[in-house]
Amino acid sequence: MTVSIMKAAEAALAPSGAKLLRxxxxxxxxxxSRLLQAxxxxxxxxxxxLIMLALGLAVWEIACMKPGATLPGPxxxxxxxxxxxxxxxxxxxxxxIGLGWRVLKSLERVSVGYGIASVAGIxxxxxxxxxxxAMRGLDxxxxxxxxxxPLAWLPISLAAFRDSQPSAIFVIFITAVWPIIIxxxxxxxxxxxxxxxxxxxxRLNHFEFFWKIMIPSAAPYIFTGLRIGIGxxxxxxxxxxxxxxxxxxGFFIWDAWNSSRLSDIVVAxxxxxxxxxxxxxxxxxxxxxxxxxxxxx
Amino acid sequence: xxxxxxxxxxDKLFAxxxxxxxxxxxxxxxxxKGEFVSIIGHSGxxxxxxxxxxxxxxxxxxxxxxxxGTEVNSPGPDRAVVFQNHSLLPWLTxxxxxxxxxxKVFAGAxxxxxxxxxxxxxxxxxxxxxxxxxxxxxxxxxxxxRVGLARALAMEPKVLLLxxxxxxLDALTRAHLQDSVMALHQKLGNTVLMITHDxxxxxxxxxxxxxxxxxxxxxxxxxLEVPLARxxxxxxxxxxxxxxxxxxxxxxxxxxRHRFVEAA
Numbered sequence: 290m291t292v293s294i295m296k297a298a299e300a301a302l303a304p305s306g307a308k309l310l311r312x313x314x315x316x317x318x319x320x321x322s323r324l325l326q327a328x329x330x331x332x333x334x335x336x337x338x339l340i341m342l343a344l345g346l347a348v349w350e351i352a353c354m355k356p357g358a359t360l361p362g363p364x365x366x367x368x369x370x371x372x373x374x375x376x377x378x379x380x381x382x383x384x385x386i387g388l389g390w391r392v393l394k395s396l397e398r399v400s401v402g403y404g405i406a407s408v409a410g411i412x413x414x415x416x417x418x419x420x421x422x423a424m425r426g427l428d429x430x431x432x433x434x435x436x437x438x439p440l441a442w443l444p445i446s447l448a449a450f451r452d453s454q455p456s457a458i459f460v461i462f463i464t465a466v467w468p469i470i471i472x473x474x475x476x477x478x479x480x481x482x483x484x485x486x487x488x489x490x491x492r493l494n495h496f497e498f499f500w501k502i503m504i505p506s507a508a509p510y511i512f513t514g515l516r517i518g519i520g521x522x523x524x525x526x527x528x529x530x531x532x533x534x535x536x537x538x539g540f541f542i543w544d545a546w547n548s549s550r551l552s553d554i555v556v557a558x559x560x561x562x563x564x565x566x567x568x569x570x571x572x573x574x575x576x577x578x579x580x581x582x583x584x585x586x
Numbered sequence: 587x588x589x590x591x592x593x594x595x596x597d598k599l600f601a602x603x604x605x606x607x608x609x610x611x612x613x614x615x616x617x618x619k620g621e622f623v624s625i626i627g628h629s630g631x632x633x634x635x636x637x638x639x640x641x642x643x644x645x646x647x648x649x650x651x652x653x654x655g656t657e658v659n660s661p662g663p664d665r666a667v668v669f670q671n672h673s674l675l676p677w678l679t680x681x682x683x684x685x686x687x688x689x690k691v692f693a694g695a696x697x698x699x700x701x702x703x704x705x706x707x708x709x710x711x712x713x714x715x716x717x718x719x720x721x722x723x724x725x726x727x728x729x730x731x732r733v734g735l736a737r738a739l740a741m742e743p744k745v746l747l748l749x750x751x752x753x754x755l756d757a758l759t760r761a762h763l764q765d766s767v768m769a770l771h772q773k774l775g776n777t778v779l780m781i782t783h784d785x786x787x788x789x790x791x792x793x794x795x796x797x798x799x800x801x802x803x804x805x806x807x808x809x810l811e812v813p814l815a816r817x818x819x820x821x822x823x824x825x826x827x828x829x830x831x832x833x834x835x836x837x838x839x840x841x842x843r844h845r846f847v848e849a850a
Contacts, residue, residue, distance in 0.1 A: 483673035486643055489661040491690045491741075501686065505677040580677075 361552050369552035377560075388538065388560050395526050395537040396564070398454070402461025403522045410466045410518070411511060414473025415503060424474065435467035439525035443532055453533035457526065464525040465518035469511070476510025477503055512576035519572050523565045590619040590777055591640070591745050595649035598635055609635050611803040613649070615796060617745070622771055622778045624788040626836060627798030628846040633781045636798075637749050640779060641667050653744055663691045666738035667747045671754060672730040674722040674737075681718040684708055684737045691741045708740040709733075711770065728759035732766070739770070748780040752787065760784075761820065764791060772817055785840070789832045790820060797839045800846060807844060810835055 346363045353362030361369065372379065377389025417424045417431075439460050446459040484506055488498050504511070530539025538557055545553040598610040609632040617623050625633045638644035640651050642661035650657050653664065666687075674683045685705045692701055709715040712732040722730055731751055738746055748767075752760040768791060771778060782788050788795045792812050799807040812832050814823065823829040840846075 483669060483671060484675060486661075486667070486669065487673050487675070489643060490641065490663060490665075490667055491687055492662055493690065497690070502675070505675070508677075 361555065366552040366555050369550070370556045373553060373556045386536075388541065388557060391536060391538045391541050392560055392564055395530060395539065398457050398537065399461055399522045399526050402458040403465050403519060406462045406465035406469060406518060406522070407515060410469025410514065411473050414470040414511075414514070415477055415499065417470065418474035418477025418507070431467060431470060435471070439464040439521070440528050440532070443529060453535055457529045457533050460525055460529045461522045465522045468517040468521065469514040472510045472514030472517070473507060476507025479510070480506045508580045512572070512580060516569060516572045516576065519568050520565065523561070523568055527561060589616040589652070590621075590654060591617040591779070592652040593636070593640065594652060596636070596639060596646045596651070597648035598632065598639065598644070599647045608803040609801060611805045613806060615806065617777060617779065619777055620775045622780070622791055622793045623796060624780045624782050624792040624794070625796045625798060626782055626785065626788045626840070627804065628800055628840065628844070629783060631798045631801045631804045633798055634749060637747055637779065637781050640745070641665050641747050663687070663741035664744045665747055666741040666743035667749060668731070668734045668738045668751045670750045672722070672734045674730055674733055676722050679719050679721055680714060680725065680733050681705060681709065683722070683733060684740050687737045688740050705740065708736040711739065712736045712766065726759075727755055728763055731755065731763060735767070739774070739776075744777065746776045746778045748778060750781050750783065753783070760787075765820070767791065768818060785833055785836045788836060789829060790818060790823065795832070795836060797836060799844050808839055
């Protein structure tokens with residue numbers, strides 16, 4: 290939702306910026322003016338968030354200035370956690386490593402859990418979308434299970450796997466799989482009868498139908514599910530790691546809390562936010578490439 | 587000549603809950619090889635259902651369809667359909683859409699290079715070779731139908747089924763496509779079964795016109811031979827007494843004896 294609002298804001302800002310530029314530099318050479326135009330376009334996109342960020346940091350700094358403030362202000366964080374901010378990939382021993390390494394470790398768990406969830410979600414979603422009986426049997430159960438919060442699964446999975454690593458992966462899987470299943474099923478149910486008729490006349494077998502009709506036709510829906518899934522995975526991994534320990538950005542936060550390193554926590558939050566944003570954009574970019582030309586007519 | 591396609595005493599009932607609707611009643615029609623037959627009737631008379639039964643997409647309640655003496659009751663490429671709304675797969679290019687059919691139908695019979703040539707040849711037949719790398723969303727409605735036609739022809743069907751193929755097109759594009767279909771029929775000698783609600787189209791293209799009564803329980807009201815020599819030219823036919831006579835017969839059937847009554 291926020292993404293679409295941001296996009297709308299960008300769209301609204303872009304034309305006015307372009308107009309401004311044409312007005313100011315009418316007589317420059319075309320290469321030069323194109324460069325300026327590109328710079329202006331970049332500026333219209335980057336400047337507003339940067340200004341807001343600076344304002345936010347200033348307000349934050351002022352709010353935390355008085356003595357006895359419970360939370361550190363930006364200048365304090367910079368002083369406390371400079372090493373974490375400037376170098377994500379230092380390595381000074383088993384528990385003293387840069388946040389980049391921890392994020393990578395968390396991403397590794399997410400990629401396994403999310404990878405399994407994607408494959409399983411698409412296959413189960415295809416089954417539910419294709420078969421009325423599978424839908425009648427499974428859909429109510431899934432609708433109940435999907436509302437269970439991710440962490441509620443953790444004790445059960447710890448009991449089943451008796452190890453923190455597979456448990457964390459299972460939590461990712463079970464968190465991400467529902468939106469993928471449900472969106473895939475909706476996408477498959479919405480395959481136009483025309484495409485099914487084409488498949489029937491051509492006598493495509495189940496395998497060919499799955500790859501040549503189902504997946505491309507339902508791709509926009511599937512990617513909606515995948516995008517929601519990656520967001521939820523990233524939400525769940527931090528919480529799961531806080532409880533399971535080991536190397537990872539979630540455990541880092543918990544560890545920092547236990548040793549009262551509040552500045553470190555704030556830096557970790559910034560890392561988590563940026564990585565979550567990048568993950569979302571990566572899936573969205575893949576979706577744009579893969580679903581190119583899928584929109585009917 | 588021996589019957590190529592025989593629709594044999596076909597009845598179709600649609601049951602929705604306890605309500606049973608009688609759509610088609612005792613349809614019998616024999617088509618010889620190379621013949622162009624049109625089925626005309628008001629909307630809702632079940633002509634599309636009849637075509638779908640021949641295609642195998644819908645099962646008849648009673649009776650059956652024989653193709654070269656063998657009963658057919660499931661869809662297959664021997665009865666290729668050109669759908670009313672083109673039904674091209676939007677994620678494939680024009681070439682990809684035809685190639686999908688070619689790859690499936692001639693999987694074992696032709697080599698890769700032969701399948702490519704075959705695809706290009708069919709696209710050339712409908713004058714769409716120039717747009718082979720375009721996607722369906724990038725070409726006009728008439729062009730989409732041409733590609734749909736190429737895809738159907740590429741399957742080398744024993745019967746080509748056209749389901750109101752020009753219904754969604756403007757009059758000029760429609761005329762252009764009708765001429766193309768006539769030329770292709772002349773050249774390839776396909777057996778064609780076409781659904782239409784356009785009287786001029788039916789007379790211009792067909793060897794025989796099958797006129798259907800209004801539903802429910804629609805049946806074949808009359809079958810009209812069109813004794814016009816081929817190749818036909820729409821301009822010359824405009825004043826041809828035989829053409830005008832046939833046209834009048836169909837119009838009389840549709841608008842006097844079986845006028846469309848709006849169901850309340």
